[in-house]
Amino acid sequence: MPAKTAPTPEVERHAPEVERHAPPAAFEIQGLRVRRGPSFTLEIPRLSVAAGETLAVLGLNGAGKSTLLEVLALLLRPDEGEVRILGEATRSGQDSQRLRRRLGLALQDPLLLGGSVLDNVALPLRLRGVPRRDSRRIALAGLARLEVVHLAGRPSRSISGGEARRVSLARALVTDPDLLLLDEPFSALDPPTRDALLRDFQRALPPATAVVLVTHDRLEALGLAHQVAVLQGGRLLQWGPSQEVFRSPLNQPVAALVGLETILSGPVISSGDGVSRVAVSPGVIIEAATEAPAGVHVTLCIHPEEVHLERPGPGTRTSARNVFPALIQSVTPHGTGWRIALHCPFPLVVLVTGRSATDLDLRPGERITASFKASAVHVFPARSRA
Amino acid sequence: MRLISEGFSQALHLILGLDPDLREAAWRTLQISGAATIVSLFLGAPAGVALALSRFPGRTLLVALINTGMGLPPVVAGLFVMILLWRSGPLGELGLLYTPAAMVLAQSLIALPMVTGLSLAAVQSLPARLRVQIRALGATRLQTAWLMAREAQLPLLAALMAGFGAVVSEVGASLMVGGNLRGSTRVLTTAIVLEASKGKFATAIALGLVLLALAFSINLILTRLQQRGRT
Numbered sequence: 001m002p003a004k005t006a007p008t009p010e011v012e013r014h015a016p017e018v019e020r021h022a023p024p025a026a027f028e029i030q031g032l033r034v035r036r037g038p039s040f041t042l043e044i045p046r047l048s049v050a051a052g053e054t055l056a057v058l059g060l061n062g063a064g065k066s067t068l069l070e071v072l073a074l075l076l077r078p079d080e081g082e083v084r085i086l087g088e089a090t091r092s093g094q095d096s097q098r099l100r101r102r103l104g105l106a107l108q109d110p111l112l113l114g115g116s117v118l119d120n121v122a123l124p125l126r127l128r129g130v131p132r133r134d135s136r137r138i139a140l141a142g143l144a145r146l147e148v149v150h151l152a153g154r155p156s157r158s159i160s161g162g163e164a165r166r167v168s169l170a171r172a173l174v175t176d177p178d179l180l181l182l183d184e185p186f187s188a189l190d191p192p193t194r195d196a197l198l199r200d201f202q203r204a205l206p207p208a209t210a211v212v213l214v215t216h217d218r219l220e221a222l223g224l225a226h227q228v229a230v231l232q233g234g235r236l237l238q239w240g241p242s243q244e245v246f247r248s249p250l251n252q253p254v255a256a257l258v259g260l261e262t263i264l265s266g267p268v269i270s271s272g273d274g275v276s277r278v279a280v281s282p283g284v285i286i287e288a289a290t291e292a293p294a295g296v297h298v299t300l301c302i303h304p305e306e307v308h309l310e311r312p313g314p315g316t317r318t319s320a321r322n323v324f325p326a327l328i329q330s331v332t333p334h335g336t337g338w339r340i341a342l343h344c345p346f347p348l349v350v351l352v353t354g355r356s357a358t359d360l361d362l363r364p365g366e367r368i369t370a371s372f373k374a375s376a377v378h379v380f381p382a383r384s385r386a
Numbered sequence: 387m388r389l390i391s392e393g394f395s396q397a398l399h400l401i402l403g404l405d406p407d408l409r410e411a412a413w414r415t416l417q418i419s420g421a422a423t424i425v426s427l428f429l430g431a432p433a434g435v436a437l438a439l440s441r442f443p444g445r446t447l448l449v450a451l452i453n454t455g456m457g458l459p460p461v462v463a464g465l466f467v468m469i470l471l472w473r474s475g476p477l478g479e480l481g482l483l484y485t486p487a488a489m490v491l492a493q494s495l496i497a498l499p500m501v502t503g504l505s506l507a508a509v510q511s512l513p514a515r516l517r518v519q520i521r522a523l524g525a526t527r528l529q530t531a532w533l534m535a536r537e538a539q540l541p542l543l544a545a546l547m548a549g550f551g552a553v554v555s556e557v558g559a560s561l562m563v564g565g566n567l568r569g570s571t572r573v574l575t576t577a578i579v580l581e582a583s584k585g586k587f588a589t590a591i592a593l594g595l596v597l598l599a600l601a602f603s604i605n606l607i608l609t610r611l612q613q614r615g616r617t
Contacts, residue, residue: 073522097526105522107515113537127524171523181522 024087025050026179026210027072032081034067042067042234044081049227051178054211056225056242058218058257063231065214069181072212074100086178101128104177104209108184110168112156117143120156121171128175142174143167145204162193169201176206183214198224218258222246222301223380230254243299262302262348268292275321275374280346287321288377299380304351306376309340309360312369320371324348328366331357338362342370389587397592407568407577412596415573418486419554422493426501426549429494431542434505435535439517439527449506455499460492464559467492471563484565489573492559497549504545508538543612547605554601574600 028048035041042064049055059065070076071083074096082089085099104124112120121142125135143149146166151159159167165185172180186194186201202224205211215221221228222242229239230253238250246263249255264280271277276292277285278300292298308318312325326342333339338357342348348370352362362368400408437449469475471483471491482488512534520530535542557575564571566580574597581590 070518073518075518075521100522101524103522105519107519109513109515111513111516111519113520113533114539124523127526127529175524 025084026053026086027212028084028087029071030082030084032071032078032083034071034076034078036067040064040067040234042071044068044236047229047236047239049179049210049212051208051210053227054213054225055227055229056221057212057214057229057231058216058221059214059231060216060257062233064234065231066183067234068231069105069183069212069214072179072181073103073105101175102178104172104175104180106165106168106172106180106182106185108187110161110164112164112167112171115156116152117148117154117156117159117167118152120167121174124171124175139170139174142170145173145200146170147200162189162197165189165197166200169197169204173204173206173209177209180205180209180211181214182211184216186220187215187217218246219301219378221258222263222299228258230257232257246301259304262304262346263299264302264346265297265299268294268296268298270294276379278379284324284344284346286377287374288379289374290379292379301378301380302348302372303376303378304339304349307348307350307370307372309350309352309356309362310369310371311360312367318371319373321374322377323369323371326368326370328362328364328368330364331362342368344370390591393588393591394595396588397595400589400592401596408593408596410569411572411574411577411593412600414486414571415554415575415597415600418489418560418573419493419550421490422497422553423546423550425490425494426497427546430498430501430549431505431535431545432531434502434507434545435509435531435538437502438506438509439531439534449503452499452503452506456503458496458499459558460496460556460560461558461562463495464492464562467495467559467563483563484567484571486564486571488563489560489571492563493553493556496556496559497553500552501545501549504548505535505538505542508541508545509534511541512537540612543608547608550604550608551601554597554604 025048029044030046032044032047033041040062047055057065057068067076071078072085074083074085074090084090086102088095088099090096090099113123118136118139121139122132122135125138126132130138140149140152143152146169148163148166148170151163151167156164156167169185172182186198189197211224213221213224225242227240228242228245230237230245232253238245238254243263245254246258249258264278264286266278266280269277269279269285271291271294274289274291275287276290276298277287278298279285280300286300288298288300308320324344326344326348329341329343331338331340334351337351337353340350340352340357340362342350350370352360360368437445437452467488468483470477471480471488472478473483482491516537517530517534520533525533555575557579560566560571560573560576561579564573564576566572566576572580574593578590578593578597581587581593
């Protein structure tokens with residue numbers, strides 16, 4: 001993520017008088033109520049994102065994510081409440097049209113129109129009255145930023161799904177929008193394609209553009225967003241800095257959505273042979289299966305399902321790169337299994353099945369060995385404001 | 387069998403000899419049905435696109451009415467127009483009954499629900515979120531309608547072909563409001579009815595062949611337009 005200059009959300013929330021001097025939020029919602037159908041209402045008391053920030057809206061299908069996106073795109077008028085885009089309220093259709101032209105939108109379905117790839121990316125500019133030649137020149141530059149300039153002359157229907165996502169993102173970014181709305185544009189792609197797309201997208205994203213990323217993928221949210229809002233059944237369950245939401249979910253539904261992740265961070269000490277060694281606290285080093293440059297500050301995330309527990313004994317050998325003696329702090333039921341909180345001495349959350357818990361006789365206060373492979377550690381580059 | 391082969395040879399004779407009556411009827415058919423198709427295109431396609439993109443109370447009822455209209459029997463359409471244009475009717479003063487204009491009116495009434503209904507279906511068959519995507523690209527309502535129509539151009543041309551096919555082949559309405567007057571309101575279909583009733587089957591077959599050829603040529607042009615640039 002590029003460097004941020006906008007105020008932190010905490011400042012905004014606790015000291016509204018600062019807002020007058022700061023740039024306006026890319027969007028700001030207050031007291032929103034949108035009825036859709038007889039049984040669904042989207043209710044959001046307050047939500048905003050500052051320029052240059054990324055907000056992930058996390059939720060399952062039917063949570064109201066797409067409805068929220070339509071409200072933010074000024075295509076769905078709320079029944080109650082106010083939506084301010086770039087500090088401006090939308091009172092008339094003309095307001096909406098003018099403000100809508102400062103937004104960009106890309107969906108999971110790229111929805112390219114007929115004609116060539118270049119026609120598609122030039123269209124938002126043509127709709128804004130940019131002359132044909134200029135629009136083509138700018139569109140070509142936009143395609144180049146997403147590494148698909150070689151497709152410019154191809155019919156839009158003849159390119160692959162991954163290429164179409166890139167073109168769709170180039171089309172959303174070509175007008176240099178102040179607010180970019182994304183509805184799962186990175187999902188349903190194979191992992192290498194998706195990783196390359198994410199990398200190129202982050203590079204192509206202008207530093208001042210605010211992003212709203214709707215997703216059900218918690219790792220995508222953790223990797224891309226500064227802030228996370230969790231939606232369920234049309235209600236905003238939690239909203240805050242992403243690490244805070246992932247580390248301390250307010251309630252069980254949020255925890256179920258964001259997963260019980262162990263999130264740690266620290267500098268990369270050394271790197272090589274496909275692993276990075278990260279110091280998460282003085283003297284405690286975790287190995288992760290990725291080569292990050294030494295000295296860089298990274299965020300680590302360990303899946304609770306991927307940690308193995310065993311009774312300490314002599315001569316146990318394991319292929320896991322990370323083995324830690326641990327103290328069991330709590331054992332709580334979770335679904336059909338158990339959630340074990342460990343002190344390693346960093347906090348580590350583990351999920352085990354009911355059988356394992358019985359066999360190992362896990363109780364609080366006992367000592368155990370926790371191990372996990374380097375490949376079970378997900379690494380995110382730390383952002384300038386973490 | 388002899389009748390058919392005789393019919394074909396006479397048909398060939400009439401066509402190659404550019405029989406003036408045949409030419410006249412074919413030209414009238416093209417003019418009247420062409421005009422009716424164009425009228426229904428300019429009224430029906432925008433109406434269909436607008437209906438597909440709008441929501442208002444009573445919309446479902448209206449769509450059901452249009453869908454019913456797609457099956458409107460030509461004779462009933464002819465009856466409506468006849469009553470409308472009858473000397474004592476609401477538009478009687480225009481004196482349009484038994485003129486080509488009356489036939490254009492009646493045929494437009496037949497083609498209009500078809501073009502409207504099929505255009506509506508064409509636009510509604512586009513991806514559900516395409517409208518949102520296009521609007522978010524910065525398009526106004528009008529630009530959105532145009533871009534959506536462009537996306538649906540294949541089924542829209544199919545709607546046009548269906549409309550033309552319906553009016554070029556109908557005979558009931560043309561007879562009722564046109565009157566099959568030689569040199570003025572006689573089209574290929576009404577001429578076929580007349581010739582067949584007189585027992586001149588060969589002439590009727592010749593007319594039928596010309597009608598088929600005419601419909602085929604028009605559809606060939608529209609199909610080429612539709613399939614152009616397909617990958």
